Amino acid sequence: MAGDRLPRKVMDPKKLASLLRNGAEGTLVIDSRSFVEYNSWHVLSSVNICCSKLVKRRLQQDKVSITELIQPASKMKVEAEEHQDVVVYDQSTRDVTGLAADSFLSILLGKLDSCFHSVSILTGGFATFSSCFPGLCEGKPAAILPMSISQPCLPVANVGPTRILPHLYLGSQKDVLNKVLEGLCCDVTPGKEFCLKEK
Incomplete structure (x- = not known):
């Protein structure tokens, strides 16, 4: 049951910055914001799974798998059940305990947990990361x-x-x-x- 789960893993922006500077081999960074936000400015080498009602519904109904959403945009081979670390970020979530169970981010994190070895959420999201490490972001602030x-x-x-x-x-x-x-x-x-x- 969702209530029996262990506390969600979080990643500090400094740790993600260190991973990116060192090549982040085997770490998959997922941007869960809208396509427009992602296209404007995002973390280097991140992959977008856009937060839309359509994608949310398809995930809830198991009509699309996580690997089907990630693989076309990812530069690395993505396989479920592989020992691969995943870091997910949205625009500004700081407290993961306050996420609604039916929010897009909660549903996405649940699906990722069932496929990957380790899933973390970036504390403060893109807003915090981009203000601290703009050099590790691609695009331009819109x-x-x-x-x-x-x-x-x-x-x-x-x-x-x-x-x-x-x-x-x-x-x-x-x-x-x-x-x-x-x-x-x-x-x-x-x-x-x-x-x-x-x-």
């Missing part, structure tokens, strides 16, 4: 992006279109008008949401 009124796949009010497939995004008319993703074309069907695709 300016405030225009808000979108249509975010069917995101659990909270986030900005911009939602990634559906590697080259397919779902967004609203406002996303298109604001040109959130440049280099995309728009497939418009009257009365339906806009479908953004790479040119």
Whole structure:
């Protein structure tokens, strides 16, 4: 039962920084924020499992495995049951005991626990890590992006279109008008949401 579990492992940002500086061989770093946040700025060599209602539901119903979510984006071979250490971070979680059981992060951590040797959560999340170690992050801190009124796949009010497939995004008319993703074309069907695709 979930209540009988041992306390969740945590990792200090300094320890993750040390692992990254020393090559982090065998350590898989997972970013559990939205695709837009990850695409903007993330920890070096991290892999994104975006926090969406769609991914959450598929994980809960066992319609997708953790390795299926990780492998396409990972530079290392990922195999369940292997003695591989995993570090997960979100935007700013400090106290893992306060996570709701039905939150995306709790569900993701539970699935990772069943597949990997050691799973830790980064204390303070990306907010703390990026402020202490900006040189160990890729991308650029994003300016405030225009808000979108249509975010069917995101659990909270986030900005911009939602990634559906590697080259397919779902967004609203406002996303298109604001040109959130440049280099995309728009497939418009009257009365339906806009479908953004790479040119």
